[in-house]
Amino acid sequence: MSTTAPATTTPATTTPAPLPVDDTDAFGEEVLGDPGPFHAALRDAGPVVHLSRYDVYALGRYEQVHAALVDWQAFASGAGVGLSNFRREPPWRPPSLLLETDPPHHDAPRVVLEKVLSPRALRRLREQWAADARDLVDEVLREEEFDAVPAIAEAFPLRVFPDAVGIGTEGREHLLPYGDHLFNAFGPANSLVARGAPRRAEHGAWVDAQCAREALRPGGFGAAIWAAADRGDITPAQAPLVVRSLLSAGVDTTVQGLAALLHAVATHPAQWARLRAEPRLARVAFDEAVRWASPVQLFFRTATGDVRIGGAVVPDGEKIVMFLGAANRDPRRWERPDEFDLGRDPSGHVGFGMGLHQCVGQHVARLEAESVLQALLERVETVELAETPRRHLNNTMRAWASLPLRVRRR
Template identity: 70%
Template sequence: MTEALERALVPPVSDADPFAHDVLLDPEPLHQALREAGPVVYLSRYDVRALARYEQVHAALVNWQHFESGSGVGLANFRYEETWRPPSLLLEADPPLHDAPRRVLREILAPPALRRLRESWHALAEELVDQVLDGGREFDGFTALAEAFPLRAFPDAVGLGPDGRENLLPYGNMAFNSFGPRNYLVAADADRVAGLSAWVNAQCAREALGEDGFGARIWAAADRGELTYEQAPLVVRSLLTAGVDTTVHGLAACLYALATHPAEWQRLRDRPESVRVAFDEAVRWQSPVQTFFRTATADITMAGTVVPEGTKILMFLGAANRDPARWRDPDRFDLTRDPSGHVGFGMGIHQCVGQHVARLEAEALLTALARRVEHLELAGPPQRHPNNTLRSWTSLPLRVRPA
């Protein structure tokens, strides 16, 4: 092997910690540094290969044969390490194990089912916005809107009862933290793992679910033999884990984007049909899901660099979504942009099966808000919540001028 070729096969090395507190709160500087360093970067702190450019992230996401999810989508390698809960049949499985659960959920969450929800969700959003605005011109957009609407609309659709829904976000926070290293964020959740897990598992039982919701339809699929009875509660759990936090923080990202870009807020009000573009552009711009891991199933050459078999790769979805090689003026929130192709919902066979549910929730809430609010702005500094995987919020103070 020539010296030049040997150098080409060795990626640049970084000792940066993508899970450090300051990086979780402000990841863009590290994202830029990793993109500039190369298509594949070795993160020495965790012995993983990092992908921060759009081309390589997209390639890894769609290549499940060479970059598997079955060994875990977090830093832990399920080939060698015990899991704190049964792996997700959607996020942490590959074909053929992945096929039946995804096929069932894709049918349950298909457009006809969402059309049946559209009218009730729009009415619920109108009711919520009226209630919030009746309380005054300043409020916390995170708790009053971005959190409140999905915590009512989505569990209703799944068929959950009214009690205990306050556990959903802490459980999701814990689950997404677990994809990172066993750092202070994981330690902070340690005393709640058993209780939160027990509550969520109880909600996945057939008898705990309403007769007409998504959960009941998952169990009906087991009756038809499309799933096993052991798989059914795990699929319900996957729906609850992935369907709440990501939507909540996606809506918060959208409210933040529109509050800090008054021209785009006016554009949305002038063209209400652009509401779904606004949500996808916010997901691209802020990327509620920042990172996911995959594991190489063989020695794979990527951009001239060998990723050894069994190696974890860390895909920076947020960095890919701001890659200037893929996006014009990527740091700008822009409703004239076509954001399709962003990797905020993943890509390929593991692409978020519930993304259209999230878009419908965003459509309902933002349409109601645009109808009632002429001007939207920040009323104070937003507060971020560190999470090993999510770009999360705890507070988004807003000030509005009603229309």
């Protein structure tokens, strides 16, 4: 473990240490396609590094990333969790009540959504999602080779999650491009953002329409959020924004978490064999895949004062980018971090964030992944890559565009 002191806002009593500077384009296609070398260089350079190309401060080591995630007072989310600094420029859309606010504004929406998505509340979905997963896997396994991204990783969340929210089937094709653009927009205004801009308004208008009370079926997550507004737990103005948070962050992240899990077991046959022998490890497998692949690669915070990190000082009001993917493979925290290993305890990974803003939907993602994995374990003897998989580049997400698999059925 690193002995570097965690971040603190205590006034400096000694001369700040010089900051390492890196001019790498962290959002360039080379880094997005293969971030490992950049992450290693970032960790080796020091506890905090100045990325001169974007004039932001970067954290790549587990200790500092974890410390920043749990210290919302010094590392604020309210100025945006992307590169844009809401202190200096207006957001392109209303900020998320979950991701982009701090207490006290963050508290009431968070409490409502924690209740709506609690493990207890999800129990009623377990049996139905298991049946849906079995049906989907049976359809997919009519062929021994298939592309797991559209066939499973996209298909299952798009089948079960909007149903659980309570939105209709018409127009669900908007969800993935909407989420893709949203996660791209957390980065710089590069070609990836430009790619999604022409249809941004169209996708956004559809998503916003699904957040209205009258668009949501009774009994779903969305109706439960509006019921909370009726009780006075949140305001009627907040209710559609909380529903929108579900639709913004609840699909793409799970899609890529599932894709990461399928890629992991396809490229680690010994771990798949262990899973077949010990299916109780299904949930561990998903968390290890999230640690290993980090579908959400980074998030930003803003310094609320002069923040001391490892002897260096980040000035008040400056943006700090936390590389979750780098932290999740930090050898200071993990043994053999580049291996996908079901013998590891992956708890403590920062793939879902940490602290006050930790992913409120992580239990939903785990249940979706467990449902799919159990259905596959019941039906598949071996799984392997059929062809070389292809990445989908995104400024925030570590994503797959195509994951061709070959299976041998049991």
